[in-house]
Amino acid sequence: MIGExxxxxxxxxxxxxxxxxxxxxxxIDGEQAVLNASEFIEIQKVREKKIKKLSIEELKEKALKxxxxxxxxxxxxxxxxxxxxxxxxxxxxxxxxxxxxDLPAPFNDKDGKPYLESHHIIWLARGGEDTIDNTVALCxxxxxxxxxxxSEEDINKLKKxxxx
Numbered sequence: 581m582i583g584e585x586x587x588x589x590x591x592x593x594x595x596x597x598x599x600x601x602x603x604x605x606x607x608i609d610g611e612q613a614v615l616n617a618s619e620f621i622e623i624q625k626v627r628e629k630k631i632k633k634l635s636i637e638e639l640k641e642k643a644l645k646x647x648x649x650x651x652x653x654x655x656x657x658x659x660x661x662x663x664x665x666x667x668x669x670x671x672x673x674x675x676x677x678x679x680x681x682d683l684p685a686p687f688n689d690k691d692g693k694p695y696l697e698s699h700h701i702i703w704l705a706r707g708g709e710d711t712i713d714n715t716v717a718l719c720x721x722x723x724x725x726x727x728x729x730x731s732e733e734d735i736n737k738l739k740k741x742x743x744x
Contacts, residue, residue: 588626602626617657660704666712667698674717679741680734681722697723701738713742 586602602623615623634642676685676694685694696717702708716738718726726734 586626586630588629614654614656617655620653620655660710662704662710666710666715669712670698670715671696671717673712677717678719678722679716679738680718680726683719686719686721695720699723699726701735701742716741 584604586604588600588602589597590600592598631639631642674696676696677683678685678696685696687695689695697720698715699718700708700710701714701716704710708714725731
């Protein structure tokens with residue numbers, strides 16, 4: 581083991597919350613196992629959840645003990661082959677305004693065009709399609725908001741916008 585066990589609550593296959601223990605392990609030969617991206621993200625979430633519970637003093641103490649250099653891990657991920665015409669059409673259709681907050685893009689890109697990001701209302705990873713009916717143009721702040729909060733209210737607002 582290379583660290584203290586992490587205690588967390590997670591849902592099992594029947595969606596029942598259970599206490600789980602995550603044991604950070606290091607392979608005997610020194611090589612790290614290759615994780616898939618979702619496993620890596622889950623490990624990071626558990627660490628972040630634990631660290632958020634610390635006081636500012638405890639955080640400072642841990643931060644001061646940081647060795648400065650970060651570790652690395654091999655991670656496998658799946659990337660979707662998106663149609664660039666769908667993303668570009670979506671951004672041009674928005675005419676410089678975010679489809680969620682209705683505010684103008686916060687800045688222009690290097691070509692002087694309003695900077696917006698294409699977002700799939702139903703994520704590709706959740707079975708959504710790469711179509712102009714399933715994409716919206718968002719300012720970076722709203723795009724991050726959707727990925728962090730995953731709010732049903734925001735998703736419904738975007739779906740209604742696309743139906744018009």
